Amino acid sequence: MAGSSPAPKRLESVVEAVGVSKDFGVVRALDRVSLAIRAGEVLALVGENGAGKSTLIRIFEGVFRPDSGAIVALGAQRVFRSPADAHAVGIRVIHQEPDIIPDLSIAENLFLGDLRRTRRIFFDRGDAARRTRQILAEFGLEKELEPWTRAGDLGPAQRQLMEIMRALRGGLRVLALDEPTSSLTEDEAQRLFRVVRRLKADGVAIVYISHRMREVRELADRVAVLRDGRLIVDRPIAEIADNEIVQAMVGRPISDLFDRSERRPGPPVLCVRGLTTKRVKDVSLDVRAGEVVGLAGLIGAGRSELAEAIFGHDRSLAGSVAVGGRAIRLRSPADAIAAGIGFAPEDRKSQALLLLRSVANNISLAVPDLISRFNFVRFGAERSIAASLVDRLRIRTPSLDQAVSKLSGGNQQKVVLGRWLARRPKALILDEPTRGIDVGAKAEIYRLIAQLAAEGVALLVISSELPELIGLADRIVVMAGGRIVGELPRGEAKEERILQLAMAEALGEVGEARIN
Template sequence: MTTLQMNGIMKQFSGVPALRSVDFEVKAGEVHALLGANGAGKSTLMKILTGAYVADGGSIVIDGREAAIQSPQDAKALGIQCVYQEVDTALIPYLSVAENILLDRQIQAKGLISWRRLYEEAEAILARFGFSIPVKKQVEACTLSEKQLILIARATVQQARFIIFDEPTAPLSNTETERLFQIIEQCKQAGLGIIYISHRLPEIFQICDRITVMRDGQRISTKETADTTMDEVIAAMLGKTFSEEFPKTQVPIGETILEVKNARGGKVRRADLHVREGEIVGVVGLVGAGKTELARLLFGADEWEDGKLIVNGRALRLRTPKEAVQAGIVLVPEERRKEGIFVEESVARNLSVATLAKWSPRGFVKQRLESEQAEKIVRKLGVKTAGIRQPVGHLSGGNQQKVAIGKWLDTDARIFMFDEPTKGVDIGAKSDIYRLIGSLAAEKKGILYFSCEFPEVLGIADRILVMFEGQIVKELSREEATQESIMYYASGGE
């Protein structure tokens, strides 16, 4: 049986240990979950396996023979592939679907490319997995879920022996997720070893054979999935029990500060809602229901076709996000790396960008004041970073999200909108984000919380609005809402 073993892997950054003699193993024909909170070391371990980093110590052994992995090319030559969470970093946007799927084959090809054969082969590969994506379509025009499926298709045709799936279901609908699980089962039956990284514990217990938990750069445990529980896994990840997954602070509800009447624009067909001081209003729906589009409409990022927006009793017509921010409405978008942060800029610059006028009189940034404010927000949010001058793109997903939220904290915003704020975020960082949202509500801010994760909306919201096909079709109180009732209306029930 083919086995990949990582033995005693060690890695330091600037003298700080990131991995402390970590052992990890995946066998052919198994799905092995690798779990841990942000900063646990799992990403560093996988970057060593894929050749992005070189280990300071330890060994990688495949089929009993030590493997020298010094680069991504070395890893691919050994049959190690990765389907990344950040799909846009792994695809070439201006090439077609077919070109991205068969990218390595094109690079190695000699002479002229036969486009007819290229498209036919790509279509056959997609058809084999049941994917329906036009092969001539440019990748930059594809949806998030389509991009994820393209990456999966690419990995499976590059003679992979081991595939790493990093948060693969984050951008997928329920139907696409089930199809992905079928594909993973096909890979498993074909003898591939699957390393599965996800923060969604129910799916871990659904599809994984073994679970390895890391914490603070060390392997804490490896167990057969059948021999452990979610509570045990959470305790291993956090180093403590986690009895309250959704901390909910009860705060007094005040006056109405936001009203939306008959909002229409793009995919949003009709939306009526209101938000009061200190209130967290959940907006839920299945993938494609129009939640993100509604958030963009209210933020002035998309054009209104009809309807009214009333803030603090004043009717407004927002044409740009700048006008929304000036009106006291801010948005933490779903795609944080594309729209929520500047990945190449520092933590400090990202935290000051929304209030840059304060720190740059006459066009010159007062770096000392900017740094002091950044340090204050980093401490308040518990951002784990080597320093405020570290590029945000080097932080974990949860810490990037904290920065995306933190940049709005020093503004005069009264209405905070969060679009899928815990996507790709580990369970510890999720708890931090829930508490932060609760503290904003306690400061009499109004919160709109857009999510397709029904349990988290049930845990955090005071009121729940259900969307279906671009419309808000039902309002439920915290007391009457259940997962079943939300699913009923989210699926078109009346």
């Protein structure tokens, strides 16, 4: 084994999968995958959802054991019976939702199980604080955080860094990050990248799972593409173009993702005037028939809050919302729905889907009038409505009775969209419609948005992925601090301009940015 690799010594393999296969029932999650993870290198692991990325990571982490093949770590074949075995050789995984104990402080979370004691009884607060400050300083967080801050009060980015700090404690050799930037702002992501680069310089092997091509390009030295459980590509990033990577993921060439044809929007459909809630300040906005308006801004800018206010989920303190020229009394989402608005919220699992219920039930949830007579469900009508939407949206499900929890993220999102399409809405608000879904499903959702616009639906789309927003929208409205701080027509919507506007609030240049 030793010395068989021609790679220079600095890039020796820390942990390696050799012909690893894993089956779940009849599904082959991994099919003879051989992949080396090398010290001092960032390996981007990409693939559509269900391609086997998570399974592979969980095998490295000791959660699953391969059905065949082997794991070689530090030059010897090993069997990881539990994550503790993987931790022992220095393999750590930072999951999308870091597991911290919210009611304990940062210091306690960091040194859990390793708190030094004074006189064998009380733990040494001074010592823990000192060590925590030291670590915070290494991460450039000493001004931002105190050792005794409650971990539950941290933002997602800070929690993630805390997880990395904790991982560093035990002689870290391999750090795997699973979609680490999905809930981070641009700034936070950049800070994370700095940490990753420093760890790499220290000789840590990094495995970086992401859906975002730009990050992969920015950070990775090597890219591995999984598709249907097989390793399709394993090459240095410099030798492969973006479209080749995407093609390897999808298995077919992707033509232009976005419909660039010129749209001619009709009259205003959704008119918001002076809408104010606790988190949204005096927002006025028009979305016209057949128009796609993108809503950009940093996390916490108030975009989702604006969507929820328009939809009547959040109590509005002032202002009005009108659909098709008619003002609506917004007491609850039911009023917005009755007026012809549909809303696919940010977190589909906790806000949009009844996970235990069937595809048909989830699609028909907002159209009780169409599927019932005298309160009795007309099962035939329900099934035909659901079936036509499953067909139209190409929702991949074994049957209409399948529980939505069993579907992939992309198909779940399509079920949510199907619920609103069943109502034939005049206006549709989509909050992060492609978060956490694979490239193929993304392309389908882009196509659907263009198609709905062509049918005359007014669309308001929120997204943190700027290239996506720029590709989709006819014009982009930028929010910061609960207000609209700028608007850019399609031709002028460039990432730098949007970010400039989005961050202007923080820099105290709102007025200037508007003039720009």
